[in-house]
Amino acid sequence: MKKLYIETLGCQMNKSDSERIAGILSHFDYVETQDEKEADLLIINTCSIRQLSSDKAYSQLGVWGKRKKIKPDIKIGICGCVAQQDKEKIKIRAPYVDLIFGTHNIYELPDLIKKIENGEKVCAIRDKAVVCDQNEYKILRKDSVNAWIPIIEGCNNFCTYCIVPFTRGRERSRKPEEILKEAQNIINNGYKEITLLGQNVDSYGKDLKDENTSLADLLRKLNKLDGDFRIRFVTSYPSDITDDLIDAVDECKKVCKYFHIPMQSGNSRILKEMNRRYTKEEYYNIVGKIRKRFPLVTITSDFIAGFPGETEEEFQDTLNSIEELELDYSNTAAYSPRIYTKAAKMTDKFIPEDIKYERLERLNEKNKQACLKSNQKFVGKILRVLIENKTEKDGKIILNSRADNNKIVHFEDNSKSVGDFADVKITKAQTWCLYGEPVE
Numbered sequence: 001m002k003k004l005y006i007e008t009l010g011c012q013m014n015k016s017d018s019e020r021i022a023g024i025l026s027h028f029d030y031v032e033t034q035d036e037k038e039a040d041l042l043i044i045n046t047c048s049i050r051q052l053s054s055d056k057a058y059s060q061l062g063v064w065g066k067r068k069k070i071k072p073d074i075k076i077g078i079c080g081c082v083a084q085q086d087k088e089k090i091k092i093r094a095p096y097v098d099l100i101f102g103t104h105n106i107y108e109l110p111d112l113i114k115k116i117e118n119g120e121k122v123c124a125i126r127d128k129a130v131v132c133d134q135n136e137y138k139i140l141r142k143d144s145v146n147a148w149i150p151i152i153e154g155c156n157n158f159c160t161y162c163i164v165p166f167t168r169g170r171e172r173s174r175k176p177e178e179i180l181k182e183a184q185n186i187i188n189n190g191y192k193e194i195t196l197l198g199q200n201v202d203s204y205g206k207d208l209k210d211e212n213t214s215l216a217d218l219l220r221k222l223n224k225l226d227g228d229f230r231i232r233f234v235t236s237y238p239s240d241i242t243d244d245l246i247d248a249v250d251e252c253k254k255v256c257k258y259f260h261i262p263m264q265s266g267n268s269r270i271l272k273e274m275n276r277r278y279t280k281e282e283y284y285n286i287v288g289k290i291r292k293r294f295p296l297v298t299i300t301s302d303f304i305a306g307f308p309g310e311t312e313e314e315f316q317d318t319l320n321s322i323e324e325l326e327l328d329y330s331n332t333a334a335y336s337p338r339i340y341t342k343a344a345k346m347t348d349k350f351i352p353e354d355i356k357y358e359r360l361e362r363l364n365e366k367n368k369q370a371c372l373k374s375n376q377k378f379v380g381k382i383l384r385v386l387i388e389n390k391t392e393k394d395g396k397i398i399l400n401s402r403a404d405n406n407k408i409v410h411f412e413d414n415s416k417s418v419g420d421f422a423d424v425k426i427t428k429a430q431t432w433c434l435y436g437e438p439v440e
């Protein structure tokens, strides 16, 4: 047996890829370890959404490179978005790396691993993914309650700030029968939540011309699988949310009433500059439609502060939108120029760093207020939760759970265990979580 250590940076898609990488390598006698010092093979699965994440990858490689000088037999690999975009740079900056593989090459690992074990240095970067049935290999899932299923990878949208279409390629949907098979395995193995993943999950099926399918169809099919489990999907592109999808979420009892819909800016001019295919008003319409249909829904979003050319007034529109739309939570980031993207070339419009980070601070403050306000709405309400783990505090067992609407809920109940569903009456709201008591 050989020891494998994987460091994963970035999004849920990367985390899901790492589970698949560990699964494939387990067929070749690699066992995962949490202690990188005892690993025979070290892999960093990278993210390049922001400069900071790319820098982290190189700094980790530097640490491992020093270790390899002392233990020359260890192998070092890098994969993910930085590997996909930076292969030549990696060869120069980290010549001790044994394996560079891109986002489209994960299922070639069986061949690649044999090569590096034979002492070869390997760089495998494809422009297009090889189509294969992902159910052929094991998946070593980290969580015991929630399982991710990537259903579509890549993106066709080319938002002007985003590197994803360059690192993950164009949209590719997995066949519905392959997804259903993976979902059935997950349920049979006792998982209670399935999260369908995609950079643009609502585009699911558009590229599967023979299948005539969509995310709404897939939800309906998954909802029919037997078992006590629930389904989520992320991330949604605002103008791709169809009425049929909203109907499907409504009809399917196992589908959580929760939408993650990045708005990115509350100003229509900036949205156009970002090449987002909706205006502020259109985004408001979508949110209004969803809120009307599902009274306890939560809607979360993403926002960028300091996009090139953004004026103070335009930034104010973003702050106002969070308030007016009563968004339940937002991920926030300062604009970070990414190589190959259109916005990175708008250098004459770049916002000075101090202004950008000052805007980010105000954005975070607004988000904090919105989050507390959203949580307070649920005091007195009964939410159905899934218990994800438990902790002990002052001699008491606290169950940490997540409601169908994605709110974090803590409560005490000695009769319940991790993986159980429960109805909880919310008694207290804090900024980032709720507290409650079990409903008898």
Ligand code: SF4
Residues within 6 Å of the ligand: 155, 156, 157, 158, 159, 162, 163, 164, 165, 199, 200, 237
């Ligand atoms: S839709 Fe999302 S993943 Fe696609 S280009 Fe835009 S920001 Fe990137």
